[in-house]
Amino acid sequence: MSGARLGPWIVVGLAALYFVLPLVATFEFSLSMLRGTWSFEAYRVVFADPAFRQTFGFSVLAALATIVLGALLVVPTAYWVRLRFPRLRAVIEFVTLLPLVIPAIVLVFGYLRLYNSSSWLPFTGSAWGTNLLLVFGYVVLSLPYMYRAVDTGMGAIDIRTLTEAAESLGARRRTILFQVILPNVRAAVLSGAFLSFAIVIGDFVIAGLLNRPAFGPYLALIGQNRAYEPAALAVVAFAATWGCMALLQLLGGRAPGAAAAPLRTRRKAIP
Amino acid sequence: MSFLDISGVSKSFGGNTVVRGFDLGVRRGEFISFLGPSGCGKTTMLRMVAGFEQPSAGTITIDGEDVTHRPPNARRIGMVFQAYALFPNMSVGDNVAFGLKVAGRPAAERGRRVDEMLGLIKLAHLKDRYPYQLSGGQQQRVALARALAPSPRVLLLDEPLSALDAKIRVSLRTEIRALQRELGITTIFVTHDQEEALSISDRIVVMSEGRIEQCGTPHEIYNRPRTRFVAGFVGTLSLVEAVAEGSGATVSVAGQPVTLAEPVPGSGRRPVTLAFRPEALKLDAGENRVNAIRGTVEAAEFLGSVVRLRVAAPGGTLLADVFNSPAAPPPAPGEPVTLHFAPGDVFALDGEGAAPVQPMAAE
Numbered sequence: 001m002s003g004a005r006l007g008p009w010i011v012v013g014l015a016a017l018y019f020v021l022p023l024v025a026t027f028e029f030s031l032s033m034l035r036g037t038w039s040f041e042a043y044r045v046v047f048a049d050p051a052f053r054q055t056f057g058f059s060v061l062a063a064l065a066t067i068v069l070g071a072l073l074v075v076p077t078a079y080w081v082r083l084r085f086p087r088l089r090a091v092i093e094f095v096t097l098l099p100l101v102i103p104a105i106v107l108v109f110g111y112l113r114l115y116n117s118s119s120w121l122p123f124t125g126s127a128w129g130t131n132l133l134l135v136f137g138y139v140v141l142s143l144p145y146m147y148r149a150v151d152t153g154m155g156a157i158d159i160r161t162l163t164e165a166a167e168s169l170g171a172r173r174r175t176i177l178f179q180v181i182l183p184n185v186r187a188a189v190l191s192g193a194f195l196s197f198a199i200v201i202g203d204f205v206i207a208g209l210l211n212r213p214a215f216g217p218y219l220a221l222i223g224q225n226r227a228y229e230p231a232a233l234a235v236v237a238f239a240a241t242w243g244c245m246a247l248l249q250l251l252g253g254r255a256p257g258a259a260a261a262p263l264r265t266r267r268k269a270i271p
Numbered sequence: 272m273s274f275l276d277i278s279g280v281s282k283s284f285g286g287n288t289v290v291r292g293f294d295l296g297v298r299r300g301e302f303i304s305f306l307g308p309s310g311c312g313k314t315t316m317l318r319m320v321a322g323f324e325q326p327s328a329g330t331i332t333i334d335g336e337d338v339t340h341r342p343p344n345a346r347r348i349g350m351v352f353q354a355y356a357l358f359p360n361m362s363v364g365d366n367v368a369f370g371l372k373v374a375g376r377p378a379a380e381r382g383r384r385v386d387e388m389l390g391l392i393k394l395a396h397l398k399d400r401y402p403y404q405l406s407g408g409q410q411q412r413v414a415l416a417r418a419l420a421p422s423p424r425v426l427l428l429d430e431p432l433s434a435l436d437a438k439i440r441v442s443l444r445t446e447i448r449a450l451q452r453e454l455g456i457t458t459i460f461v462t463h464d465q466e467e468a469l470s471i472s473d474r475i476v477v478m479s480e481g482r483i484e485q486c487g488t489p490h491e492i493y494n495r496p497r498t499r500f501v502a503g504f505v506g507t508l509s510l511v512e513a514v515a516e517g518s519g520a521t522v523s524v525a526g527q528p529v530t531l532a533e534p535v536p537g538s539g540r541r542p543v544t545l546a547f548r549p550e551a552l553k554l555d556a557g558e559n560r561v562n563a564i565r566g567t568v569e570a571a572e573f574l575g576s577v578v579r580l581r582v583a584a585p586g587g588t589l590l591a592d593v594f595n596s597p598a599a600p601p602p603a604p605g606e607p608v609t610l611h612f613a614p615g616d617v618f619a620l621d622g623e624g625a626a627p628v629q630p631m632a633a634e
Binding site: 157158161162164165166167168169170171172175180183184186 | 354
């Protein structure tokens, strides 16, 4: 192997180590709860805890709600901006990037001020209201990823011409959005969904401060009081997150024709 | 009243007027081409008929119904785009069925119509394929079937052949024309390719800078161009400066008399520009080719069935297409030749100054 080809491999190897080593170390530590032997004792304890199942289930549900709500918000927005208000794209992009700049904790305190139980819209007055607020918060947190993914996906197909083609065939806007545009950006929506899922499962700040029984606060609580179980939990959370993503990919699977839309490359400027 | 009536339509984007005072009546079943260079407003005019753009002034009527302010999905038009625009997530069959499905036709009827349409474009065997599995020519035929399936009142074709390679372009345009005749559908075809427009249309609308320069049959447009622009844009033309005197039909090109079919308007001694098609100039004086211009061969380009000569004559440079003959090799550069032509083969253009001579090779 020549030196020119070795260099990239070293870089890739180092990056892989950086990513894999902590995982391996965590996994190794999670197996050593019983002295002198490797065992899955820590996992047994974790799975036996009903709070684990309850909080993890809660977070998965919140994640799914976030994805559905986020997609319903972002797909039509990105579509309209690209189709009708292309000049607004920079503004919308800036707005969607704000959650990366503004810490989640600021968002939560803002929510608590606006929607507390004595406000005009008392979301936090009831458990379901707070859950709703939690999901809204998650939608905001995942906005940068969802919007970017969907917007890029729309850039890859010629939505203007597809829209006009559907219009000339008599379709209304809603039909166009759900039967023509959405199926063709499904892959993009899915990749946005994966990131949203990971964000929701890993969130501590919003759930903690809204006092919801989510997985993040549970993980933090266990981490304060136990030694081996947090490591096991981290591995479980990691595996479950990837498992859920694989499931999403499988269920959402691409339509047979969703691949390779060569429209954009063939399009020329309209004289 | 015409089937499709465009009356006094103008369109401005900001301060930029791209279509001005466009008037056109299209008969039912007629095939009309909008021909012109990039930016002449032909696509914008088509998009106004489709409803994708709103005219700044004027009205558009289809079959007696004023559609000027109706949205595209309520106009019952079919449109084919340069970029095909098939729905990538749907099979060929579903693409063709889309318009019928949107219109709420029952499944059995949809199936019948899809089979009928795919039969017309001879792609029935590709019904279950997806667009990305088809060639460009096949995709455009499917797009045509999709546009025709809901039986539109008018078919609009926006440079449908421009993205295809030369051979398919020619075969598909023949196919489009045959299909259009068979279905008797009123059609507007937008193109910047004069050969396409000449070969396919009942009538051609030549446009420049948002205006109609001339509207007529391909034969009229080619043989009797009404403006200098049309003469220069459609076909190859060489221009020669001449002088007219008196009111007769005879002018003088550097002292050599040339007889025209009609007298040149005006009086007194005045400059006039003569325009020639390359196929009008011959090397032999036959039948009624009473005119002759002497010149020197600058170049001879062998194109197969014809040889295109570039001849330097006193009033300008002339292009002449002479038939290839195995017995007689074409004249060599530097050789003096006499070009003969009939009075009906030359036309006088008004206005000063000769346009640059067309390039040797046909586009």
